[in-house]
Amino acid sequence: MSAHDDEYEISTAPAGLDGTGADGAARPDDRTAAWIHAERMAFHEPRGDAASVARSAERLVADGRQLTAVVPRTPRPGSLEAQGVPVATFATFVKSLNVGGGHLLPAHLVAGVTVQPTHRRRGILRRMMTADLQRAADAGLAVAALTASEATIYRRFGFGSAMRERTVTIDRSAPVSLLRGPGADRSGTVELVAAADLPATAREVFTAFHAVTPGSIDRHEGVWPGVTGLGSKPEGDDDDTVRAAVHRDADGTVDGCLTYRVAELPQTGTGGGSGQQLQVIDLVAATDEAHLDLWELLLSVDLVDSVRYPTARVDDPLLLALANGRALSVTHEEDHVWFRLLDAPAAFGARPYAADGSVTLRVHDALGHAEGTWRLTSTGGTGRLDPVTDAGEAGTASGPDVELDVADLGSAWLGGVDVGTLRQAGLLREHRAGAVQELRAMLLPERAPYGITYF
Numbered sequence: 257m258s259a260h261d262d263e264y265e266i267s268t269a270p271a272g273l274d275g276t277g278a279d280g281a282a283r284p285d286d287r288t289a290a291w292i293h294a295e296r297m298a299f300h301e302p303r304g305d306a307a308s309v310a311r312s313a314e315r316l317v318a319d320g321r322q323l324t325a326v327v328p329r330t331p332r333p334g335s336l337e338a339q340g341v342p343v344a345t346f347a348t349f350v351k352s353l354n355v356g357g358g359h360l361l362p363a364h365l366v367a368g369v370t371v372q373p374t375h376r377r378r379g380i381l382r383r384m385m386t387a388d389l390q391r392a393a394d395a396g397l398a399v400a401a402l403t404a405s406e407a408t409i410y411r412r413f414g415f416g417s418a419m420r421e422r423t424v425t426i427d428r429s430a431p432v433s434l435l436r437g438p439g440a441d442r443s444g445t446v447e448l449v450a451a452a453d454l455p456a457t458a459r460e461v462f463t464a465f466h467a468v469t470p471g472s473i474d475r476h477e478g479v480w481p482g483v484t485g486l487g488s489k490p491e492g493d494d495d496d497t498v499r500a501a502v503h504r505d506a507d508g509t510v511d512g513c514l515t516y517r518v519a520e521l522p523q524t525g526t527g528g529g530s531g532q533q534l535q536v537i538d539l540v541a542a543t544d545e546a547h548l549d550l551w552e553l554l555l556s557v558d559l560v561d562s563v564r565y566p567t568a569r570v571d572d573p574l575l576l577a578l579a580n581g582r583a584l585s586v587t588h589e590e591d592h593v594w595f596r597l598l599d600a601p602a603a604f605g606a607r608p609y610a611a612d613g614s615v616t617l618r619v620h621d622a623l624g625h626a627e628g629t630w631r632l633t634s635t636g637g638t639g640r641l642d643p644v645t646d647a648g649e650a651g652t653a654s655g656p657d658v659e660l661d662v663a664d665l666g667s668a669w670l671g672g673v674d675v676g677t678l679r680q681a682g683l684l685r686e687h688r689a690g691a692v693q694e695l696r697a698m699l700l701p702e703r704a705p706y707g708i709t710y711f
Contacts, residue, residue: 259495263341266383268324268391271316272606284313286340291323291368292316294342298370299405302490315477323348325369325373344371344515346384348392349476353401355670356470356702357608357637363473364392364598366402367711381420385413386623389598396601399666401473402594403710414623415594416667419705420570421473421687423588426563426578433579434548443506444545446553449487451500451515458484461502461513466544471670473593473703479709482550483515483538501553503517503546512546514539518560531561540708541564548577564709569706593707595666601625603669604641609634610700615691616644618656626662634698650687656693660684670702685705 274285283306284292292312296303304312316323326344331337347516352360365390371380378436394399406415436442449457458480466472481488485498497519499526503512515537522531522581535558541547551574554563568574570589597603602620615631621627629647635642648654658675660668664683667673675695678684688690 263329263378264326264489265329265385266324266326266381268322268346268388271313271319271321271323273313273317276460281307282310282314284310286537287325288313288316290340291325291342291345293343294325294372295334295338295347295368295370298345298372304490308490310458311487312478316347318477319349319351320346321367321413323347324388326380326384328375337442343375344380344384345369346388349390351474351476352466352625353399353474353601354466354468354470354472355607356705357626358467359606359608360396361399361603363605364395364397364400365473365476366672368401369402377453381409382413389596389623390627393598396599396602397670398597398599398606400596401590401596402596403496407591410594412622413596414621414625414662414666415596416663416665416673417591418595418667418670418672419591419593419707420589420672421566421592421706422568422570423564423566424568424572424574425544425565425585425587426555427491427583427585428555428561428563430580430583431587432583433577434552434577438636442545442549443647444511444549445504446501446549446560447504449502451498451526452494454484454500454502454513454515454661455480455486457502457510458513458538458540459534460609461510461540461542464511465540468542470701470703471593471707473709474710475709476711477709484517485537485613497681501550502543503549503669505543505545510541512539512541512550514550516554518557532559534560534563536563536565538708539567544573546649547573548677551577567708569704571704593705595669597662597666597669600630600639600665604639607639608637608702609671609698610637610702611694611697612636613698614692615695615698616647617654617665618647619660619662620660621662623662625673626665629656632695632698638697650685655687657688658684658686658695668699670705671699672705675699 272285273289324346325342353363355361383628485495488495497517501514502510521533617630619626629644
């Protein structure tokens with residue numbers, strides 16, 4: 257039982273199952289079933305039948321999710337809360353985060369955050385979030401992460417937007433092809449496969465992608481039905497519109513996989529009629545060759561007017577590889593992963609560094625986890641963050657070199673947001689000339705952080 261007041265009871269417990277039903281299928285315990293009901297309602301999803309709830313519960317249990325539920329002590333008669341449905345939910349679990357250099361760091365993932373509109377502005381979210389972050393810090397986790405449904409909620413708790421993603425659409429009204437650079441020798445092969453045969457292979461390919469991709473967060477169990485189409489329909493049936501392909505390297509090892517569907521869309525313009533769009537569901541490539549070869553397949557599918565990819569990197573090499581770059585348009589871009597540093601020395605000690613340097617940081621943290629003055633020092637590709645107990649005032653010789661909020665430190669931590677851009681945005685103050693440039697060189701990532709996991 258966590259902190260509570262006279263009006264609400266806030267409890268945190270693992271997602272749980274309560275044996276099996278007459279059909280032999282797993283059955284969630286009452287608390288987990290009520291939590292799922294509340295979360296689905298908040299995200300405008302169908303309530304689903306008992307089998308659907310049971311499948312969700314099994315995935316929550318497999319991920320080891322901790323579920324926080326808020327219930328009124330005196331529920332209103334006739335309301336859902338009187339039936340045991342929480343008025344607010346919060347979930348956490350731990351997955352690995354690639355911080356660069358092939359290093360995987362356990363990350364505290366926050367998901368399923370909801371508050372019913374009838375119980376807003378009563379401090380419920382703040383109580384859930386602050387208590388949870390303290391538990392994570394006490395457990396020794398260096399960083400919390402989330403993907404936000406709204407962009408204005410989480411900065412107040414120290415989360416900074418650290419990675420962005422794009423939706424790109426490629427016009428197929430004219431032939432579209434990829435360039436081949438001098439000496440290019442793509443020795444891999446692409447083949448179509450049955451989606452039903454993909455699950456084990458898809459997991460192996462994601463593991464390989466995760467190991468080499470800074471910013472990647474390991475996938476949770478709820479991802480797999482959606483990206484493979486298997487069991488993804490509300491009633492648990494397979495989605496037979498999903499098509500699949502894999503990429504093999506020269507040795508025959510699968511190092512890329514792809515799922516997609518073709519949908520008919522309304523077509524604007526004077527011609528009217530309709531257009532066929534190839535919609536990429538999942539594209540996972542552990543090598544650059546696999547990434548481009550899978551795209552070559554996508555651009556070769558007949559009878560489609562466009563290709564839409566909703567999880568593209570901001571610096572996707574596809575744009576440069578296209579013979580006609582104007583065929584590609586960015587149709588949407590938004591924040592993706594947000595980081596909140598809990599143990600700043602552990603977080604900065606885990607990542608690699610591109611240059612030697614030493615910069616003193618004054619960090620403001622309203623929740624206290626990273627509050628203080630710190631000296632970041634890097635040598636030979638490794639770094640450390642140490643507290644500075646005798647720092648002077650800003651602007652003095654012994655004072656900090658730069659000053660920023662913990663949310664912006666989280667944004668810059670893996671190099672997804674440039675510290676020079678933070679300064680230009682008025683979110684970072686430079687007290688020593690040249691400090692921002694030195695810090696930028698130190699934090700330069702081996703490649704822009706990128707992740708394709710939602711949670």
